[in-house]
Amino acid sequence: MSTPILRVRDLQKYFPVTKGTFVKKQVGNVRAVDGLSFDVMPGETLGLVGESGCGKSTAGRSMLRLLEPTAGSVEFDGRDLLAMGKRELVRTRREMQMIFQDPYSSLNPRHTVGSIIGAPFEVQGVKPEGSVREAVQSLMERVGLNPEHYNRYPNEFSGGQRQRIGIARAIALKPKLIVCDEPVSALDVSIQAQVLNLLDDIQKEFGIAYVFVAHDLSVVRHISDRVAVMYLGKIMELTTRDQLYTAPLHPYTHALLSAVPIADPDRERARERIILNGDLPSPSNPPSGCVFNTRCWKATDRCRTEVPLLREISTGHQIACHFPEDKSAQGQSTVSGADFTSH
Amino acid sequence: MSDVVLSVKNLSVEFATEDGSVHAVDNVSYEVKRGKTLAIVGESGSGKSVSSLAVMGLIKSSNATISGEVHFGGQELVGIDPEEVRKLRGLKMAMIFQDPLSALHPFYTIGEQLIEAIQVHEKVSNSEAAQRVKIMLDRVGIASAEQRMDEYPHQLSGGMRQRVMIAMALINSPELLIADEPTTALDVTVQAQILELLRDLQKEFGTAIVLITHDLGVVADMADDVMVMYGGQAVEQSPVRELFYTPQMPYTWGLLASIPQMHTDSLKLDPIPGTPPSLINLPAGCVFAPRCAHRNSVPDGLCLTTRPELTTVSSEHAARCHLSVEQRSEIRISRNIGKVD
Numbered sequence: 001m002s003t004p005i006l007r008v009r010d011l012q013k014y015f016p017v018t019k020g021t022f023v024k025k026q027v028g029n030v031r032a033v034d035g036l037s038f039d040v041m042p043g044e045t046l047g048l049v050g051e052s053g054c055g056k057s058t059a060g061r062s063m064l065r066l067l068e069p070t071a072g073s074v075e076f077d078g079r080d081l082l083a084m085g086k087r088e089l090v091r092t093r094r095e096m097q098m099i100f101q102d103p104y105s106s107l108n109p110r111h112t113v114g115s116i117i118g119a120p121f122e123v124q125g126v127k128p129e130g131s132v133r134e135a136v137q138s139l140m141e142r143v144g145l146n147p148e149h150y151n152r153y154p155n156e157f158s159g160g161q162r163q164r165i166g167i168a169r170a171i172a173l174k175p176k177l178i179v180c181d182e183p184v185s186a187l188d189v190s191i192q193a194q195v196l197n198l199l200d201d202i203q204k205e206f207g208i209a210y211v212f213v214a215h216d217l218s219v220v221r222h223i224s225d226r227v228a229v230m231y232l233g234k235i236m237e238l239t240t241r242d243q244l245y246t247a248p249l250h251p252y253t254h255a256l257l258s259a260v261p262i263a264d265p266d267r268e269r270a271r272e273r274i275i276l277n278g279d280l281p282s283p284s285n286p287p288s289g290c291v292f293n294t295r296c297w298k299a300t301d302r303c304r305t306e307v308p309l310l311r312e313i314s315t316g317h318q319i320a321c322h323f324p325e326d327k328s329a330q331g332q333s334t335v336s337g338a339d340f341t342s343h
Numbered sequence: 344m345s346d347v348v349l350s351v352k353n354l355s356v357e358f359a360t361e362d363g364s365v366h367a368v369d370n371v372s373y374e375v376k377r378g379k380t381l382a383i384v385g386e387s388g389s390g391k392s393v394s395s396l397a398v399m400g401l402i403k404s405s406n407a408t409i410s411g412e413v414h415f416g417g418q419e420l421v422g423i424d425p426e427e428v429r430k431l432r433g434l435k436m437a438m439i440f441q442d443p444l445s446a447l448h449p450f451y452t453i454g455e456q457l458i459e460a461i462q463v464h465e466k467v468s469n470s471e472a473a474q475r476v477k478i479m480l481d482r483v484g485i486a487s488a489e490q491r492m493d494e495y496p497h498q499l500s501g502g503m504r505q506r507v508m509i510a511m512a513l514i515n516s517p518e519l520l521i522a523d524e525p526t527t528a529l530d531v532t533v534q535a536q537i538l539e540l541l542r543d544l545q546k547e548f549g550t551a552i553v554l555i556t557h558d559l560g561v562v563a564d565m566a567d568d569v570m571v572m573y574g575g576q577a578v579e580q581s582p583v584r585e586l587f588y589t590p591q592m593p594y595t596w597g598l599l600a601s602i603p604q605m606h607t608d609s610l611k612l613d614p615i616p617g618t619p620p621s622l623i624n625l626p627a628g629c630v631f632a633p634r635c636a637h638r639n640s641v642p643d644g645l646c647l648t649t650r651p652e653l654t655t656v657s658s659e660h661a662a663r664c665h666l667s668v669e670q671r672s673e674i675r676i677s678r679n680i681g682k683v684d
Contacts, residue, residue, distance in 0.1 A: 051530035158618050188386035189557060193601035193614030200611075215530065218560075222603035222612070245605070259535035261560030262605050265583050268563040275539055276532045279500045 003078060004039035005176050005209045006063065011036040011072035013055070013062045017284055030284045032058040034233035035072070037310065042176065045203065045210040047224030047241070049217060051256075053280050055233040060179045060213045064096055065089060077176060094124050097170040101182035103162030107154040113140070113165055114150040120172040139168040143198060160191035164198065171202055179211045184219060196223060217260050221245055226316075229253045232283055232291040235310055239317040249313065249324040252292045290322065298323050347414075348518050348551040349375045349398065349436075354411035354421075356390075356397050358404065363623045367393040369575040370411070375519065375568075378545060380552040382566035382583070384559065384598070388619055390575040391555045395521045398553075399438055400428035416518065434464040437512035441524035443504035447496040453480075453507055454492030460511050475514065483510045483540060502533035509540065516548050523555045538565060559602055563587060568659075571595050574620045574630035577653065581660035588682035591662035591671050594631045596680045613678070629665065637674060641665040 014029040032055040040046045048056045061067040063074050065081055074081040076096060084092065097120075100106035107116055118136045121128055128135035137147035143164040154162055163183060170178050180199065184192040196219065203210060214220050220227055221241060228238040229252065237250040248254045258273040276295045281287055290308050293299040302322055310320040356368040368390040375381045385391040396402050397409050400420060413420040416435055420428055432438075440446045448456055457476040461467060467475075473492070480488035483506040496504055505525060512520055522541065526534035538561065545552055554565055562569055562583065569586045571579040571594065579592040590596055597615035617634040620626060628647040632638045638646040645665050655661045656668060664671070675681055 051532060160618065188619075189559075189601045190386060190597055190615035191618070193603075193612035194616070196603070197612055197614060217531065218603040218605045221605060256532060257605070259531040260605050261535075261538070261558070261564040263559035263563050263587070263599070263602055264604075264606070265563040265566075265587050267606065268560070273535060275535050279502055279533065280530075 004075075005042045005077055006040040006211070007073075007075040008039070008063055009037045009073045011059065011062055011074065012070040013058050013067055014070045028284050031055075031233050031286060032283060033062055033069075034286075036228075036230075036233075036235055038228055038235065038238060040177065040209050040211060042209055043203070043207045044225045045212050045223055047220035047227040048211060048213045048230060049215065049220045049227060049256075050230035051215060051280060053232075053283060054230040055283065056213045056215075056230050057181050059230070060098070060181050060211060063211070064093075064098060064179055066098070091124075094120075094126070094173045095175045096177040096179070097173070097175040099163075099166050099170050099178060099180045099183045102186055103159050103166055104154075104186075106166060107162060109154055112151050112153055113145075113157070116154070116165060117168045117172060120169060124173060126173060135172070136168075139172055142171075142202075143168045144194075158191075160187055160194060163187065163195050167195075167198060167202065171206065171208070174206055175208060177209045177211070179213065181213045182215065183212075185214065185216060192219070199223065217257060229256065232281065232286050234291055234320065235318070236292065236321070237317075237319045238310070239319075243317055249317070249319050250321050251296050251298055251323075251325060254325055255295075290320070346376045347374050348377050348416070349553070350412075350414040351394075351398060352412040352414075354394060354397060354413065355409070356393050356402065357408045359406040359408070360623070365622045366575050366625060367622055368397065369625075371570075371572070371577045372411075373568075373570055373577070373580065375551040375553055377518070377551050378549040379567040380545070380554055380565050381568045381570060382554045382556060382562040383570050383572060384556060384562055385572035386557060386619055388622060389572040390622075391572045392523055394572070395438070395523060395553060395555055399432060399436065399521060400425060401438075430464070433460055433512075433517075434515045435517050436519040436521070437515075437517045438521040438523065439505070439508045439512050439525050441527050443501065443508045443528075444496060446508060447504060449496055452493050452495055453499070457492070457507070457511050457514060460514050464515055476510075479510045479514050480507070482544075483507075483513075484536070485510070501529055502536060505529060505533075505537055506540070509537070509544070513544055513548065513550070517550065519551050519553070521553045521555070524557070525554070526561065527556070527558070534561075541565070559587075559598065560605075571598070574625055575622055576630055576663065578631065578664075579662040580653070581656075581662075585657070585660050589660075589672075590675070590681050591656050591660065591668075592631075592664050593635045593637050593666075593674075595662075596675065596678065597634075599680055600678065629663065637666060637670075640670055640674075 011033055012035055013033040014031055016026045017028040017030060018024040019027045036059055050056045062069045114136050117139055118132045121132050137150060140147045145164050184195050187195060212223055224241050226240050227244045229236045231252050237253045248257055255274040255276050262268045278295050281294055287294050289304040289306055293303040308320045308322045310318050312318050352372045354368055354371045358365040358367060371394050383391045398413050409421055411421060454476060458472040461472045461475060477488045485491050485506055526537050556562060566583045569581060569583050570577050573594050579595050600613035615634050620630055626633055628649055629651050632646040651663045651665045653661045653663050
């Protein structure tokens, strides 16, 4: 594991806010993604987690250049993605794919499943061994669909099966990287587990790297090797899964983890939790200093003025905070002002 | 037992469609006590929402047939004049929904909608109603309540809107609150706020809550009793600890084994194979049998031919399953489900 498959530096994606009906004047920016830097190694899964509006989906799309980034650099397999011309970009897309959240709107209802899964071969002009049809049917079999359903339309499949169609399409050309944008959040739990296991198996089989964008912290824990926690367009903390879930150092991570209810009544009712006050601030008008300062119980004047940079505080553990949590006092109420409750 | 706020007996809801009759809810019985929370758990299409809509008298379609008994506040609600049920709704029983934006009227201010909720049931002056609304909005944690009353639903965040919905539901201190996936559309940090609020308000007002959810974490957090629904039926009913620690029904096992856990490393999830049944074409035997890994442990293929009754395991714990109690605990231990002592 030497060179990263994806190297993202200072990635920014701003959406202009305009005013006026006929003459549009730009009055500001929604800073959806505001300076992300991270690496993804071949075959690993990086979880990108955060609440709605934190910019995780925009980040996922910008790093594949499905959205044109405002600034920053993205290197895919050593090649500068942002400097590529259209033709080269299309050719590179062969190796990087995406799986979408909504299995209903991401499949064309007028195309058969066979032509949906076969589309990558056609678009990229790749001739699979044997016929396209054979290749598609073996893909269908691989993701747990009945190959005889080749000529059916998406509406004849359930949500979980449609997500399998999306996965088959994504792995058709054996990519090196797949960005999975909330791939299981539209599914019922029993189906969700089926799809997560499938993603796991496929990764092991083909050595694909995943960027797994999701809001569900337990799903992210299950699937990721490393996790980046986002808040208002920025990475708050990035580290290995085990570190993040057992000893989070950023107050936001700590609060986020403590907000997830555990499916175990005794444990759930005994544990201490941090209830954050208020809502996510607007990304068009983010707070000055640390973006989390308006909801952080540790915030001081320094946090309101000085932006904390993402820095490495131990090997492989990056955090953007002036006052990281004390590892030894994890779970203790060393803080005042926040609602620590247990019942 | 004056403690029982709502008692549902053999409730069934059927919808006649062109393709045949949809058995959305099939013979469901439960009770909710004052100050307690019953969680109804199930996946999409399990009948969990429809059963509650039926209790609230909110199923209006002409093709629906509702049978069974719903006792609430000394009254039988099935079959009575809809106008009588309407008088109870919002006063003695209230409901909050998953999506607060579509449950609030976009053209009226928050204040107007909440004041109306009072005045529909009670003759009070505008200023007195407004005063009560302000107190309630304060109570549900909406800052600068007076200002918010002049705002429209779209001006509030999702969490705020859900607080407004809760305020509206509780403004007449109802005895029963039905919360249908109240936090599913919210972020976890906001979900934690809302659940905390519901818990506090329940303590304060003694409201009985029926909480409909698919999230077993929320169940573990909030419920006193749990009813697991599958294919329109109650397949397991029990107090919350027993449901998590000694579950009796293979479907419940499947659910528990399917969820990735926050506090343990689950290397491989153990999903339930297949998909939920169509409510038009329910299997003849156990509704879960086609997906059940243990159906061959029961002799004579009973699971595929005979629908199991809801049988009790202990005084408060019942499940629909042909497996013997001994078989169930053996399987639970071998699959490492629940708490094995």
